[in-house]
């Protein structure tokens with residue numbers, strides 16, 4: 285459909301886009317809070333949060349103000365030099381990180397955070413093996429993809445990085461058998477996001493930490509999707525009192541501006557100048573946005589809001605017809621509805637009702653709304669789901 289300006293953005297973009305994305309027939313041009321608008325001015329409740337990014341809502345005024353001020357002050361400054369915004373952000377971030385994480389490598393995406401962590405784990409341990417979980421998602425660059433499980437993502441790109449094994453998630457015995465003297469790291473999500481919204485058990489995650497300590501491997505926790513209030517705690521690690529050696533951050537970290545990060549614990553040693561780096565890593569614009577985002581999450585109590593709203597949402601969704609719904613799972617405002625059939629047609633029908641939601645694998649409908657979503661919007665989402673799944 286053409287816009288008010290007469291330009292057909294969809295046709296224009298489709299002509300030049302790479303082809304790696306399965307595109308929806310929708311052009312989004314504006315956002316505010318949990319709402320986005322298409323080029324015709326039609327509003328949608330955004331239960332994708334831009335793929336788990338807009339935890340504080342689209343265009344949060346404090347993030348916008350921080351970006352505007354910093355854009356007019358200094359946009360770029362390499363990490364070989366010190367910078368005021370970077371210093372302030374790192375100081376604020378470390379205050380909310382799980383215990384022991386006091387140093388941070390800054391980059392530009394979740395996959396880059398995974399790459400950095402895998403390299404750091406090799407440096408610190410002198411080992412090269414990595415144990416990951418089935419259904420895990422850690423990104424699509426070669427190291428991150430080697431830790432990712434989905435065969436469809438991996439197969440066309442083999443050979444991948446050697447030394448990776450995948451064990452069934454939440455299976456302590458399989459994990460115990462997989463960690464050897466060659467294992468540099470175990471990498472796990474607290475709730476598997478792309479893999480179908482599957483929460484890890486406290487027992488499994490705590491055992492993983494203990495086994496790593498006993499056997500000289502490092503625990504990498506991937507909170508790219510679960511961090512920054514999403515699950516009802518600032519970091520999902522807090523649900524299980526975990527103290528990972530490396531914590532991967534991304535998506536929501538900078539309120540929509542591209543940023544990734546790896547937080548490092550005391551067992552991550554041997555990180556010397558020249559061992560890793562990134563041109564854009566720690567740039568002042570992203571750091572200013574990230575610091576404002578962090579303050580919004582704290583000031584507005586967004587983790588507590590996610591816990592409360594998520595519990596309400598899951599309770600409502602339990603009443604969806606069992607004929608279509610196998611299970612409803614979630615933690616805070618990462619919620620998965622596992623269907624007995626393919627999810628794609630339901631996402632399309634929700635879109636027609638003005639609700640955007642995500643898949644998580646072929647049969648799971650995933651809701652990742654901005655944490656600022658209000659009660660009326662949540663009720664509309666529940667009503668819409670009831671309508672399309674009846």
Ligand SMILES: *Cc1c(COP(=O)(O)O)cnc(C)c1O
Nearest residue numbers: 393394395421422423477508509
């Ligand atoms: C999205 C995601 C990634 C990859 O992040 P990108 O920014 O897309 O590279 C890694 N891990 C998890 C858990 C994710 O959800």
